[in-house]
Amino acid sequence: MKTFAMYCGSIVLLVSILLVGCSKQPDAYKIGVITPLTGSRATYGAATKQGVDLAFERINKAGGIDGKKVEAIYEDSRGEPKDAGYALQKLINVDRVPVILGAFRSAETQAIAGTAESRKVVLFSASSTADEIKYVGDYIFRNVPTNSDxxxxxxxxxxxxxxxxxxxVLYQNDDYGKSLGEAFIENFSNIGGKILAQETFEGGQKDFRHALTKIKQMRPEVVFFPGNYEECALILKQARQLGIQVPFVGGDGAYSPDLFGIAGSAANGSYYTLMAMGYGVSDEEVANFLDGFKKAYGGEPDVYAAYAYDAILVIADAIKRGGYTSDGIKDALYKLEFKGVTGITKFDSYGEVSKPYYLYEAKDGKFALVTWVPTGSVTATR
Structure with a gap:
């Protein structure tokens, strides 16, 4: 009888614990972050983490969200789709977060977006630009425009x-490089330009002289070469060694301080497209971000720090509006209009934004913003 009573008491205690656990609200709102913290693309992950941490600091200093602090749960993707998949599964199944910032590369985001959609977890990328991401589903968002743009x-x-x-055109043979290369070819041809050569390269490739020699023979006035900074830096170096002195224009994937460490002076005179700060739209936000970054880390931020910073503030705004659930965050994201360091963030029915791209010139170990107003544009690239 005593044993039976103890058994019943244990059951009651267990049920009580479970009920308390079910009713207890989280002490902090946790947001998953998938980014390359190690590996060859760790530079990008470090910039992302700086932006995320700075945004969390700002939110928590202001009292958090509805009095609750926000915290990041970082998972290392190493810049690889497979590792991004492992990170996603952990954040969903173990940490049970309703929203995840990530991934960094288009290939990573494309690899995990379908799973996030099927599990109804909001996936928000601050850097993936491949067009195909647009069509994955209702829980997928990004605050950067597409490669078509x-x-x-x-x-x-x-x-x-x-x-x-x-x-x-010499593009990296993956979703990012191919879609960006094809977008350039189509648009350049449509506005009166002529494509003389089209070559590809693989991620991790070290020798580009064969493709560059073929390009040199065609004597183009410019080379468009979308890819990651490691490969693009070697392309620049080998192109100059082969006597190719025409301008090279790349995409946001090559925008990294590490480009100069590999290419050296060969990077001078090359250009890169990327979404930059919201100049002329949210100058006060930009100034506050730059000041906060300098105090926290010293120096000036990488643009990817700005992207991640803005993304976290947008997500936090959605949590405040819709609550700490995937559906609440998703619905709030579609309705909000947020003024941040990258300008106005407002999502269409695909979870996409419309923001201008800017041009930067590589010069003496730094990237300098180029002054230019695109035809038909009301936003200056300066």
Whole structure:
């Protein structure tokens, strides 16, 4: 009888614990973050983490969200789709977060977006630009425009600013490089430019002389070469060694301080498209971000720190509006209009934004913003 009573008491205690556990609200709102913290793309992950941490600091200093602190749960993707998949599963199944910032590369985001959609967890990328991400589903968002927009900007830049009418295209053979290369080819051809050569390269490739020699023989006035900074830096170095002195124009994937460490002076005179700060739209937010970054880390931020910073503030705004659930966050994201360091963030029915791309020139170990107003644009690239 005593044993039976103890058994019943244990059951009551267990049920009580479970009920308390079910009713207890989280002490903090946790947001998952998938980014490359190690591996060859760790530079990008470090910038992302700086932006995320700075945003969390700002939110928590202001009292958090409805009195609750926000915290990040970081998972290392190493810049690889497979590792991004492991990170997603952990954040969903173990940490049970309703929203995740990530991934960094388009290939990573494309690899995990379908799972996030099927599990009804909000996935918000601050850097993946491949067009195909647009069509995955209702729980997928990003605060950067597509490669179609980026390729169009690059095409107009080459023809209007650089005054070049012939181009060769050398793109990285993955979702990012291919979609950006094809967007450039289509738009450059449509506005009167001529494509003289089209070559590809693989991620991790070290020798580009074969493709560059073929390009040199066609004598283009400019080379468009979307890819990651490691490969693009080697391309620049080998191109100059082969005597190719025409301008090279790349995408946001090559925008990294590490480009100069590999390419050295060969990077001078190359250009890169990327979404930058919201100049002329949210100058006060930009100034506050730059000041806060300098105090926290010293120096000036990488643009990817700005992207991540803005993304976290947008997510936090959605949590405040819709509550700490995937559906609440999703519904709030579609309705909000947020003024941040990258301008106005407002999502269409696909979870996409419309923001301008800017051009940066690599010069003496730094990236300098180029002054240029695209045809038909009301936003200056300066």
């Amino acid at each position: 980026q390729g169009k900007t690059a095409a107009h830049f080459v023809l209007e600013y650089l005054q070049k009418k012939t181009a060769a």
